[in-house]
Amino acid sequence: MAPASLSNANGLRCSTCGTKGLSSCGSLLGEFGKRLDEQGLTFKPVQRTVHARRNIYIAGEASEDAYIMCSGWACRLVRLPDGRCQILSFLLPGDLFSAAAPFQEQLDFYVEAITEVRYAAMNRAAIRSKLSEDPRTLEAFMNLCIAETKDANQMLTELGQRTADEHIARLILHLMERLSMRGMVHDQSFEFPLRQQHIADAMGLTPVHISRVMSVFRQDGLIEIHDGKMKVRDLEELRRIAGIK
Amino acid sequence: MAPASLSNANGLRCSTCGTKGLSSCGSLLGEFGKRLDEQGLTFKPVQRTVHARRNIYIAGEASEDAYIMCSGWACRLVRLPDGRCQILSFLLPGDLFSAAAPFQEQLDFYVEAITEVRYAAMNRAAIRSKLSEDPRTLEAFMNLCIAETKDANQMLTELGQRTADEHIARLILHLMERLSMRGMVHDQSFEFPLRQQHIADAMGLTPVHISRVMSVFRQDGLIEIHDGKMKVRDLEELRRIAGIK
DNA sequence: CGTTGCGTTGAGTACCATCAACTGGGGTGG
DNA sequence: CCACCCCAGTTGATGGTACTCAACGCAACG
Numbered sequence A, B: 001m002a003p004a005s006l007s008n009a010n011g012l013r014c015s016t017c018g019t020k021g022l023s024s025c026g027s028l029l030g031e032f033g034k035r036l037d038e039q040g041l042t043f044k045p046v047q048r049t050v051h052a053r054r055n056i057y058i059a060g061e062a063s064e065d066a067y068i069m070c071s072g073w074a075c076r077l078v079r080l081p082d083g084r085c086q087i088l089s090f091l092l093p094g095d096l097f098s099a100a101a102p103f104q105e106q107l108d109f110y111v112e113a114i115t116e117v118r119y120a121a122m123n124r125a126a127i128r129s130k131l132s133e134d135p136r137t138l139e140a141f142m143n144l145c146i147a148e149t150k151d152a153n154q155m156l157t158e159l160g161q162r163t164a165d166e167h168i169a170r171l172i173l174h175l176m177e178r179l180s181m182r183g184m185v186h187d188q189s190f191e192f193p194l195r196q197q198h199i200a201d202a203m204g205l206t207p208v209h210i211s212r213v214m215s216v217f218r219q220d221g222l223i224e225i226h227d228g229k230m231k232v233r234d235l236e237e238l239r240r241i242a243g244i245k
Numbered sequence C: 001c002g003t004t005g006c007g008t009t010g011a012g013t014a015c016c017a018t019c020a021a022c023t024g025g026g027g028t029g030g
Numbered sequence D: 001c002c003a004c005c006c007c008a009g010t011t012g013a014t015g016g017t018a019c020t021c022a023a024c025g026c027a028a029c030g
Helices: A030-038 A123-133 A135-161 A164-181 A196-203 A209-220 A237-241 B032-038 B124-134 B135-159 B163-179 B196-203 B209-221 B235-241
Strands: A044-049 A055-057 A065-071 A074-079 A085-091 A108-114 A117-123 A189-191 A221-228 A229-232 B044-050 B056-058 B064-072 B074-079 B085-091 B110-113 B118-122 B190-191 B225-226 B228-233
Touching: A030 A123, A030 A135, A065 A123, A074 A196, A074 B135, A085 A135, A085 B118, A085 B135, A108 B118, A117 A123, A123 A237, A123 B118, A123 B135, A135 B085, A164 A189, A164 A196, A164 A209, A164 A229, A164 A237, A196 A209, A209 A221, B032 B064, B032 B124, B032 B135, B064 B124, B064 B209, B074 B196, B085 B135, B085 B196, B118 B124, B124 B135, B135 B163, B135 B196, B163 B190, B163 B196, B163 B209, B163 B228, B163 B235, B196 B209
Parallel strands: none
Antiparallel strands: A044 A117, A055 A108, A065 A117, A074 A085, A074 A108, A189 A229, A221 A229, B044 B118, B056 B110, B064 B118, B074 B085, B074 B110, B190 B228, B225 B228
C-alpha cells in the first residue's frame, strides 16, 4: 500500500481515503494538511479497518498516534456509569478523532464505528515537533482546534435550546452540508447509515420519539429513506423547521 | 497601577486579580501562566471594570487582545435570532474568555458580566510569537485548550442526559469546586450571584422550573441561600442526587 | 423457520413549559 | 415618609412535549 497523504492541494488523489481534492477528504485539515505534507509528514499507511457497530477507541486508552477517518461513518461518545450515552459528534471521512490529539496522550470519549470504517494514524510527537518548528503550521493547526471548539459550542446551543423537530431537521441539514463538501451528495440524496438510536443518543431523546418525528417528516413529504439513503424532498420546508430563514 | 502578572509560582500575589498562589487566580493558566511570566509577558495593567448585567464582549467583535478574568463572575453565551439564549459556561477569576483566543481575531459568543467584573488583556500576537518560540510554552498552552474542549464535551453530556435535579445539583457542586480551588469557599459556603434566569439559560430550562427544583433542595435542607451567598448543608445528599457516588 | 435487530404505533405517564397571580425587597421620587 | 415601581422569585393551574412500557411488523440472517 502506498504511503498515505492527506495533502492534495495539487488535485492529487489522497491515498489514505481515496477521495479527491482538499474539499473532500481533507476538508477539515485544509491548510494544516497541506503544511504537514510540505514538511514531509504523512499519515501511516497502517490503516485499520473496523466493522460496523464495533468500538474503535476506548476512552482513556493511551496512544502514540493521532487518528483520522479515511472512509465510513463513526461517532465520538461519552458513557455514563448508569448506561446512558451521549454522542458528541459524528465523524466523516477526513475528520480527525480529536483536533488537539497531538497533545493528548488519551482522549476522554469513545469512538465507535457506525458503518465499516477505515482510518489512519500519524505519530503525535512528530506532529508536535513540526508545530513548534513552523509558526504557519501551528496557525493552521490551531484553526482546526478552534473549529472543533466552535462546533462544541454550537452543539451546546442545539441541545439546550432546540425542540426535537428543530434539532432533527438541523442534524439532517448539517450532515447533508458536510457530505456535500465531500462530494457525497447527489440530487439532494446521500448515504444515511444512522440508526434512530444514534440520533436519539446525539440529541438526548428516545428512539421512540425520533421515530415519531421522522415519521411526520416523511408523511409531510420532507424526506424519504430507502436502503440506507436519505433524499431531501422539500429543502425549503426542512430549512424553515430548522429555523434557517 | 503596577504591571499585572498571573504568574505566582513563588507564592507572590497576583497584581492582576489580587488572589494568592497558582491554585487561585492562575488555576486555569497553571504551567502556561508560569511560562508566560518567565518569558517576560504580562497581562496589561489596562484593566477594565464592568458593572453587573453589562455586556463585556460582543460576538464577532475583532480584538488584538486575549482577555482574562481578574475578579467577579461573568458568562459566555450564544444568542439565537428569536431571542433564546444559551449560556456556554460561567467565568470565574483566572479564567480566560477563550483558551484559543491568541489565534482567534473574534469569538463566536458574547461575554456578559454577572457581578461587577474586572478583567485584563494581553496582546494576541505577542502570545503567538512566544508559543512558536518555546515548545514547552506551546505544550502548556495546548493543555488549556484541551481542558476547555473537555469542559465543552462534559457540558454536552450534562445537557443531553441529565434531568433538572441532577443538572442543578451538579452545577452547584461544580461551581463550589471551582471556587474552592480559588480559596473562595469557607465552611461549605460561598458567593452565589447567579439569578435563576442564568441557571435556566445554562441548562435550557425555564426560571420557573429552576425555582421549583431549588425550593425542594432548600426544603430538604440541602442548601441555604442568604444575601447572595450559598451554603451547602448536606453535601452527601447533594452528591447523591448529582449521581456522584 | 426461528431469531434478531430495527422501526412503528398505541396507551398511559412524567417532566417541564406556559400563563398568571402574587410576594417581598430595594430603589426612586413626590 | 410613603406611594410607586421594578425585579427576582414563588406558587398554582393547565397543557404540551417527550418518556415508558408494550405489542407488532418487517427484513435480514443463519
